[in-house]
Amino acid sequence: MSAKEQRQVPSDTGLSKQRVVLEATRLADREGVGGLSMRRLASTLGAGAMSLYHYVASKDELLDAMIDLVFDEIELPPEGTDWQSAMRRRAVSAQQVLARHPWANGLMDSRTSPGPANLRHHEAVTACLRRAGFSPLMATHANWLLDSYVYGFALQAASLPFDTADELAEMAEDVYLPQLPPDEFPYLNESAAALVDAGFDPAEEFIFGLDLVLAALEPLRTAG
Amino acid sequence: MSAKEQRQVPSDTGLSKQRVVLEATRLADREGVGGLSMRRLASTLGAGAMSLYHYVASKDELLDAMIDLVFDEIELPPEGTDWQSAMRRRAVSAQQVLARHPWANGLMDSRTSPGPANLRHHEAVTACLRRAGFSPLMATHANWLLDSYVYGFALQAASLPFDTADELAEMAEDVYLPQLPPDEFPYLNESAAALVDAGFDPAEEFIFGLDLVLAALEPLRTAG
């Protein structure tokens, strides 16, 4: 039980940056980013509000750390498969993580400096593409396109009031269609009907677009 | 000068929902969404804070209205050309509008109910796709893919600390590269160098990915 070497370990009672950031993301998952205040966070940790400032310089830094923790949850592209499988896997993982932490997307645009997990991730993805034969420039194009798709999809999915095909079917009749006079929005009505019929599911939709994107990128692999 | 018919017109001195929402987006453009408070907004309008609540039920409703005003700025897909040109035109317009109002992206995920301009836009885009031969289901796929790309790109672009190729070149040496030890991030270093060489420009990057997406969607047009 020498004291020195376990100083960094967060004892069950003591605080630590890890514990603060982790509990903050849990709180944000539960109550949304609006429900995350330093006072509330502190009280779920059994501490006073100002104690947090020993581990985090400001709320902004806390938010940055939370974002980086989210990036840390995303699977890196696995090695040892073709590049499309690897990228699909990490894209799906990213989509799931962003669905788990819906607040993360909204935070991204305000914080400009990437954290370590973000950088690590970016490096791994770029490595995967380069090894698959993409030139540095084409790898950048691919990265932008893939990330745009992942983030944009998450953004759209987050603003849907339903998560599954069943929930959509329920809502369509009660909420959506009443807002859409058929003479003003004929095509949206047609779409809504088709989606309910087909059992639209966001997770499947993500894969559909993702595969289109991956296929579109294939020709870049040996160009440039 | 009968009084009745110009009641809705915002006289130069009087307030109106239009004036409130418009000034709010101007304020947000200038100072970011964090700088938009009811008090500050009121004072730029030369009014008391509580006066705003005669035109807007809450700040949330104000934000919704601002988002819808942003949608209203986006060009609808023009009729009378092939669908790819039409969609490219509206996508580029959307990208420009989102770049002009960087705060809009971050707001999207929290507000779930689309405003009238949003619906009108969605209807027009769907109509364009349907008339081009997409089935209702394929039109939905296309819509999701395109919108994901547009929003996701805007999100990424907003978190870049530079806007043009020249600014990137300046920043790369001073800010970026020092954060990227070459032994830990070899591929990111390689990328950064390639981008500076090639004169990476976000606007061009957008078009590049967009054209890939449009081409990938072409086969869906006659399927399904």
Added chain:
DNA sequence: TCGTACACTGTACGTCGTACGCTGTACTAT
């Protein structure tokens, strides 16, 4: 002249992030 409606406002409450200065404990040097 009165009444009523409406555009607008001042004050107040609870909450936020956080600056500042204070506690208590643990450990080192004497």
Added chain:
DNA sequence: ATAGTACAGCGTACGACGTACAGTGTACGA
């Protein structure tokens, strides 16, 4: 044993926030 130092954590206070509530004044129809 004692004093000194470092640091984890806290209490209070300040200015800004969204907005509930109870006004105030002006315009206009009766």
